Amino acid sequence: QVQLVQSGAEVKKPGASVKVSCKASGYTFTNYAMHWVRQAPGQRLEWMGWINAGTGNTKYSQKFQGRVTITRDTSARTAYMELSSLRSEDTAVYYCARDDTICPDVWGQGTTVTVSS
Amino acid sequence: QSVLTQPPSASGTPGQRVSISCSGSSSNIESNYVYWYQQLPGTAPKLLIYRNNQRPSGVPDRFSGSKSGTSASLAISGLRSEDEAHYYCAAWDDSLSGPVFGGGTKLTVL
Numbered sequence: 001q002v003q004l005v006q007s008g009a010e011v012k013k014p015g016a017s018v019k020v021s022c023k024a025s026g027y028t029f030t031n032y033a034m035h036w037v038r039q040a041p042g043q044r045l046e047w048m049g050w051i052n053a054g055t056g057n058t059k060y061s062q063k064f065q066g067r068v069t070i071t072r073d074t075s076a077r078t079a080y081m082e083l084s085s086l087r088s089e090d091t092a093v094y095y096c097a098r099d100d101t102i103c104p105d106v107w108g109q110g111t112t113v114t115v116s117s
Numbered sequence: 118q119s120v121l122t123q124p125p126s127a128s129g130t131p132g133q134r135v136s137i138s139c140s141g142s143s144s145n146i147e148s149n150y151v152y153w154y155q156q157l158p159g160t161a162p163k164l165l166i167y168r169n170n171q172r173p174s175g176v177p178d179r180f181s182g183s184k185s186g187t188s189a190s191l192a193i194s195g196l197r198s199e200d201e202a203h204y205y206c207a208a209w210d211d212s213l214s215g216p217v218f219g220g221g222t223k224l225t226v227l
Contacts, residue, residue: 035216044120045162045205045218061215100167102209103152103216107161 002026004096004108011114017084020111022096029077030054033099036070036081039110040092050099051079086115121145121206121219128225134194137222139206141187145217149209151189153182156203156221165204166191193224201226 007021022034036048049060051070058070064083072079079096094111097104122140129135139151151169154162164173166182169189181192189208193200206219 037218044220045207047213047215047217050215059214061213095161097162100152100164102150103167103207104162105164105167105173107163110161 002098002106004098004106006094006096006108006111009112009114011116012086014087014115014117016086016115017082018086018113019080019082020094020096020113022079022081022108024077024079024098027098029072030074034070034072034079035097035099035104036068036079037095037097037104038092039095040089043092045095048081048083048094053079083113086113088115091115120217121208123204123206123219123222125220126223126225128227129193129196130227131196131198133196134192135196135224136193137191137204137206137224139189139191139219141189141208141217143187144212145208145210146184146189147187148211151182151184152207152216153180153191154205154207156205158202162205196226198226200224 003025005023010018012018030053033050033052035050039045048064051058053072067084069082097107153166155165156162169184170182179195183190203221205221207216210217
């Protein structure tokens with residue numbers, strides 16, 4: 001079955017960077033794009049960007065442009081999301097999610113990132 | 118940033134039919150497919166409805182989706198206690214060039 005397994009929880013200091021991984025299984029990795037979506041405590045889901053796993057082309061939300069980098073390693077069937085210049089407002093659960101043409105279908109289990117001094 | 122608007126809460130008794138609305142605009146719901154997700158506490162969202170009214174395999178036919186103009190709805194019939202969760206709508210937004218999400222509706226089964 002299709003499965004996305006993300007890396008474990010992270011605690012970071014303000015100004016640092018965090019890199020979250022998302023390992024895919026159960027489907028042809030390069031045939032689908034991968035979204036990254038975050039959910040801050042009590043807030044709505046927020047789209048950060050996506051990557052075409054086949055070509056490596058990316059598109060980022062304007063809100064995160066310049067701070068987020070999404071990459072993939074096709075041999076490892078893994079996508080990555082790196083967020084830099086972290087601040088307390090970046091404390092959230094970060095999800096990877098496979099694309100169904102335009103919106104996510106299968107989601108990873110989520111990675112909690114806590115930004116605290 | 119464009120967002121979708123949902124009622125913060127909804128409720129019903131077992132066996133009842135409830136409906137959750139999602140309001141958007143011409144740049145998202147009116148011109149693109151709508152998706153619905155169910156999120157149980159402490160878990161990741163799960164796809165319930167895709168492309169306005171399609172159910173993934175394994176999702177009961179008690180769940181149905183519809184769309185008209187700039188609004189969409191999720192209906193749940195034969196309400197069950199395990200349906201108690203947060204429900205989110207989503208749609209591609211042409212202005213954002215990415216998906217936008219509703220604020221979520223917490224469904225309580227009384």
